[in-house]
Amino acid sequence: MQGKNPKTRVVSKTLTGDSRNVTWLDDISVVLRELGVGAVLVHGSVSGEVREMCYARGIVVFDRVPYKVVQGVAESCLREPTVYVSEATQDNVVDDVIIRPWSCDWMDHLLTPVSYALVQPGISLVQTVMISHPCGNVGKMKEETFWHCAHRLNNMLVDGAVLPGGGATEQACVVMLRSSKSVGHVDDRNIFSSLVCQHVAMGLENFTQLVQRNSSLSVTDQSDHAASDIEGATIYDCLRAKQEGWRTAEYLVGVVMAADMEVVTGVDKNYVKAEGDVLGYL
Structure with missing residues (x-):
């Protein structure tokens, strides 16, 4: 042109x-x-x-x-x-x-x-990031963390939208699922919808508590000074990463439901009778 x-x-x-x-x-x-x-x-x-x-x-x-x-x-x-x-x-x-x-x-x-x-x-831009650590493996982990944050930031800028972080989005889903009422007409397709909503809400609530513990958002475990700092902080989640996480969880549930097996997480002494009975755990 x-x-x-x-x-x-x-x-x-x-x-x-x-x-x-x-x-x-x-x-x-x-x-x-x-x-x-x-x-x-x-x-x-x-x-x-x-x-x-x-x-x-x-x-x-x-x-x-x-x-x-x-x-x-x-x-x-x-x-x-x-x-x-x-x-x-x-x-x-x-x-x-x-x-x-x-x-x-x-x-x-x-x-x-x-x-x-x-x-x-023409303007001062950050072009080089130096990451060093006495342990090479830790240095690689820090580099992966840096690129993870960079990709998340890029996705946020591309999407132009974010979600409330720190488990706030999941907590809102819990409130919505628990407040949902059963449908008026019950048939074979929605007979278990209310039960499914309640169990999904329980899973999201457990996930929210786990996120809050990992991100130090549980005020009961913090001092007054740290709690005041946390209350003033704002945490956001990447919309694209959150959607991909939900899709992965939905896919995993579908695989487990379609599999003719029992999935055991962790080791329970009540089920382990002999060492030969333990084949593997998730």
Whole structure:
């Protein structure tokens, strides 16, 4: 797409082919210099003359870039791609990013086709996170925890919605299930609906208590100072992660109900008569 306010460049038709080419190079050179361009993303190929001109002026050229990449950069930076460099405006330039070529010698671009560039954001952003621990396994666990939090934060931003955390969502479900009344017409399909709702409510209530204990939200186990800090804190849950957890639990219940077996959690001395009877426990 062209810019909103394209600049008109008139080239005389009486010029020769070489003169017209030089004038065109000077024309785009002026546009790039006026806009302060440090890098150019091109969907197609770039001629050798244009590449040499850009390199001489410290402009990094990325050619044969997939169109989806160009479109994605433009949309994420709220800019518009342009078809002709001579018609580029400030609406086609990404701000707050400084890109300049990097090389040890000016002959490097002639000896190797590989180009290197220095990218510097205009604002201070956290780009590197250092995690260290004397124990390597603990360091890996901390790294997994960091990426877990990063993915949760990304999902929250993508969804644009969160749920009350600390077991508040499950507690609301418990209240709704226990307050639900039995249907008026009872048949084979809903004869056990009331019983199922009550048992699901019991399971959610036990889960809520477990979450509160794990997140130190049980005020009875805390001091007055810690309890006051907890009351002022706000905890949210990721909507997508919560939905996936519910789907997994529903799938597990379906598997258990369809399986012709008894699932035992933990070891109960009343059922274990001999060591050979214990095959495995969840």
